[in-house]
Amino acid sequence: MVRCEDVDRLMTPFVDGEIADADRAAVEAHLERCTPCRMRSTMEAAARQVLRSGAASLREAATVQAPLDLKARCAAAARTGSREAARSGIRQRRGMMSWRLAAAAAVVLAVGGVVGLVLSRTSTTVMAAQLTVDHLKCSKLFPPNSPSDDVRVVEQRVGEQCGWPVRVAGSHPAIGLKLLGARRCLFGDGHVAHVMYLQGNEPVSLFVIPGRQSDPRALSVFGHRARVWSRDGRTYVLVGRQDEARLGQVAQYAQSMTH
């Protein structure tokens, strides 16, 4: 005979339908003749059903947009992680960095990230993630310091700022693209040129990074799309929230104009 205590241990798998057949028969037989246990199983099953049918909206409510700088720090952690994995002997002995130290280190990595990107072989994903954050920061916080839609003026100014020639694609009304201007990317410390556009009302950024080679890729990062390609010793990263087709138009146009 199955006792109440035995049924109690099996109640959750029974209600979830994850109980062994032999046990199920025993539990069912017990519930037939034990009212308290039957009530408990009814209550548990009812609560389970309510939870399962509300799960989607509970999950949605529990998905909270993380702050952008946290996203940047986590993306930077990918770089820290790969590097540390490479020197695996050290990390075992040293253990985890302290909380605050790790946080501080990651902020430095995130902010100084683009410089490191140029010099190291960071994954394209992480680079795109960091540039997406830069795209958001720059388009919100820093309007181009020399707004102009005159291609030659923009090329000359950003070229002087960066210290190397930057080819800039101008406005292109056929695809709704308007050149806003360009700046030396704050986070790139002069290593990255940031050309800013509007396509319709949507900001688009084209980052030009000298001395890095990446295979062409289309990525989705933080609700944005990024297109990455390299040519003539430069890597281009196009970032925007446009759909694939519209961003593709910009990519195609920029590729034709900058080579």
Place this chain on the structure above:
Amino acid sequence: MQPQGRGPSGGVLARQAFEEEALALLDRLYGTALRLAGNRADAEDLVQDTYLKAFRFAERFEPGTNLKAWLFTILHNTHLNARRQVRRNPIEVDSAAVEQSAAAAPGRDDPEALVMRDVLDVDLKAALDALPEAFREAVWLRDVEEFSYAEIASMLEVPIGTVMSRISRGRRLLHDGLVERRAAGRTVNL
């Protein structure tokens, strides 16, 4: 931590896919961290430490297994460790006495039948929030996130039997809470 897996270190592309997939879950982890930590600063620390560990120990992840469960395990374990270290917020409900009372708690003789369509999302959320933490976490991980008993056991660092008894007790407490809310007239009957 998980046993040694083959990990995504097989190639650059595998590593990139792993990073992408992991970062795509950031908002889910942040929402969970807010729930566990109770404030933004600690939640941010928790999420960041989770990613630092996940990327550092990426080779231990078994490709093809549940990445969300793996990240949730790191998040929960990190949370438990942080609490143990500072000893300022001991786990709300963790004593043997509570586990026993959970097992021995009687069912009502005549429980009011809970009619599903009468339960509003807002009441469900409030009733869940009112559960003691140990029970709420177990129920949440099982019924909302739909993890297996074994996955939950490794997240909460308790035996599978304890996971099941917490789920069972948590569901029945939730049932009582919902019935009480309805009795108090806080739910609009449809």
